[in-house]
Amino acid sequence: MPELPEVEVLRLSLEPVLTGRLIERARVYDPRLREPIDRRRWCAAARGRRVVGLRRRAKYLLIDLEGPNSLVIHLGMSGRLTLVPSTAERERHEHVALMLEGQERLRLRDPRRFGLAFVTRSDALDDDRHFAHLGVEPLSDRFDGAYLRAAARGCRGPVKSFIMDARRVVGVGNIYASEALHRAGIHPTRSVARIAAARWDSLAHAIRAVLERAIEEGGTTLNDFANGLGESGYFQVSLAAYDREGEACGKCEASIRRIVMAGRSTYYCPGCQR
DNA sequence: CGTAGACCCTGCGCGC
DNA sequence: TGCGCGCAGGGTCTAC
Numbered sequence: 001m002p003e004l005p006e007v008e009v010l011r012l013s014l015e016p017v018l019t020g021r022l023i024e025r026a027r028v029y030d031p032r033l034r035e036p037i038d039r040r041r042w043c044a045a046a047r048g049r050r051v052v053g054l055r056r057r058a059k060y061l062l063i064d065l066e067g068p069n070s071l072v073i074h075l076g077m078s079g080r081l082t083l084v085p086s087t088a089e090r091e092r093h094e095h096v097a098l099m100l101e102g103q104e105r106l107r108l109r110d111p112r113r114f115g116l117a118f119v120t121r122s123d124a125l126d127d128d129r130h131f132a133h134l135g136v137e138p139l140s141d142r143f144d145g146a147y148l149r150a151a152a153r154g155c156r157g158p159v160k161s162f163i164m165d166a167r168r169v170v171g172v173g174n175i176y177a178s179e180a181l182h183r184a185g186i187h188p189t190r191s192v193a194r195i196a197a198a199r200w201d202s203l204a205h206a207i208r209a210v211l212e213r214a215i216e217e218g219g220t221t222l223n224d225f226a227n228g229l230g231e232s233g234y235f236q237v238s239l240a241a242y243d244r245e246g247e248a249c250g251k252c253e254a255s256i257r258r259i260v261m262a263g264r265s266t267y268y269c270p271g272c273q274r
Numbered sequence: 275c276g277t278a279g280a281c282c283c284t285g286c287g288c289g290c
Numbered sequence: 291t292g293c294g295c296g297c298a299g300g301g302t303c304t305a306c
Contacts (some may be wrong), residue, residue, distance in 0.1 A: 001301060034282075034301075059300075077300050078284075093284085112283045114300055118303085157277065175299055222299070223286080242299095262278070265297085 004171025005214035005235070007059050010081060012215075013227035014106075015054045017083060018063065022050050022101040030095045033110060034076060037096065037117045045069045045119045046098060048140035057125060058134050058170035060116075070122040071098075072130070076114025076156050082107050083228050090173045106228075110240070135168045138207050143169060145201030152192040152200075159195060160261055163207065172207060175220055175242045178267045180207040182241040182249075186261075187273045188266050213238065241267040 002010070013270060026046035031037035049065040056062065061081070063071040073096075081187045086103045096108040096117050108117060108185045135151070136142045162179050163169060171178065181188050183206035185218025186199060195203075219225050219233030222243065226232055236243075240250055244267060245258040 032283095074300080076283095077298065079300095110283095111285065112298090112300095114282070116301095140306080155276085161277085173299055220299075225299080263280090264299095 002059060002079070002219075003173035003176050003223065004056075004059060005176070005211050006233070007056050007061055007075065008215050009074075009219040009227050009233060011056045011061055012053045014081070014083065014230070017228070018051045018100075019053055019218060020050060023065075024099045024101055024240040026096045028100070029090065029093070029097065029098065030093075033095060033113050033115050033117060034074075034111075035118070036223060038119070041119050042071070042096070042117065042221040046071060055235050057131060058137075058166060059125070059173070060130070061126075062120075062122075064122050069119050070120055072116070072118050072120050073108060074116040076110060076112060079108065079110040079115035080224070080226065081164075081228055082109070082226065082230055099146060133167055134170050135166060136170070138169050138171055138204075143204060143208065145204040147195065148204050149195075149197055149200040152195070155176075155192045157192060158189045158261060159186060159192050159203075160266060162192045163203070167205070171211065174264045175222075175239070176207070176210050176214065178242045179210045179240060182267075182273060183210055185272050185274065188261060188268050190274070204266070241269060243267065246258065 023046045027042045028042055031039055051063055052066050053064045057083040059074060061073045064207050083104055084107055086105045091109050093111040094109045125131045160177050163172050184203040185199055185204040186203060186215055214220060214235040217233060217235040220235040221232040222236055241256055244256045247256050249256055249269035252271035254269050256267055257270055259266050
């Protein structure tokens with residue numbers, strides 16, 4: 001479900017309602033996620049703490065607590081984090097709940113269990129193995145065409161795989177990879193060894209623009225994405241390539257094609273992507 | 275070393 | 291209406 005924009009939308013929706021809020025206690029109903037939740041550590045870290053802020057790193061959401069720790073949540077493919085009344089019935093696939101002052105609870109639901117929930121030290125993210133290898137944030141000042149070109153030195157392989165590789169740049173998943181390449185006019189199977197400097201600039205620009213636009217529009221709701229208050233996004237109506245097989249390209253009127261790369265659906269325009 | 279593929283899991287929509 | 295199949299927005303590990 002979520003790529004960088006969806007996690008950022010989630011963060012923006014929850015930050016005003018969680019900041020300053022007391023977590024009375026935590027519950028782990030089902031620890032079975034991609035890695036088992038450390039129930040004792042999670043509950044001990046959360047209980048009786050106030051939230052001081054929310055951050056995002058790559059596709060991870062960090063709930064910073066007073067004291068040394070942060071609660072970290074990754075939504076995987078099917079995770080949803082939602083604020084509900086404390087009296088709301090426990091849902092199927094509800095793994096974790098934070099019981100908040102004011103009769104509400106923050107619920108993590110994840111049917112496919114590809115998500116994560118763990119505790120880390122707030123001030124030393126890079127010491128945590130989940131974050132240690134992550135590359136640059138695409139919305140940061142460090143990210144531009146020169147960075148991409150340098151990161152691609154000595155690499156081969158298709159450009160789509162390259163921009164989805166979190167060791168280079170984080171947050172670009174399967175939807176926004178297709179979208180950014182379409183916007184930049186670059187064919188997804190093109191080798192990174194055969195991309196000129198100017199095209200790296202336009203690709204970096206396209207990645208940034210697509211992600212920013214998606215955040216502004218509340219993320220992409222293809223099936224079930226919703227922010228922390230249960231509201232859907234509407235970037236799906238702005239998708240130029242993804243999930244548009246057979247439709248006319250908005251730039252050149254050729255028909256959008258779907259191919260499979262590394263097992264993932266990939267959409268591009270054969271007319272204007274080279 | 276890199277890259278390709280399998281794999282982790284459930285739910286949904288589609289075609290028959 | 292019911293069933294089986296393919297597919298799904300993430301990431302990691304293994305085998306080449």
